[in-house]
Amino acid sequence: MPRYEFRCRACGATFEVKRPMARAGEPASCPQGHADTVKLLSTVAVTGRGGGGSGAPSEPAAGGCCGGGCGC
Numbered sequence: 001m002p003r004y005e006f007r008c009r010a011c012g013a014t015f016e017v018k019r020p021m022a023r024a025g026e027p028a029s030c031p032q033g034h035a036d037t038v039k040l041l042s043t044v045a046v047t048g049r050g051g052g053g054s055g056a057p058s059e060p061a062a063g064g065c066c067g068g069g070c071g072c
Contacts, residue, residue: 005042010034
């Protein structure tokens with residue numbers, strides 16, 4: 001189940017809430033009982049295309065950033 005990080009505007013506490021993706025946008029109360037919270041933007045690191053095992057970044061597909069059709 002995904003975890004979402006929130007910060008309480010009243011006390012400054014940062015906390016996580018586990019909930020289904022269908023409920024991702026719902027508000028959350030902080031552990032101290034305050035209701036004024038904001039959902040924080042999370043980043044996820046996804047690297048490579050799998051299977052290589054070297055840990056090195058994958059080479060981009062032929063054609064550059066847009067497939068080579070625009071001449072960039």
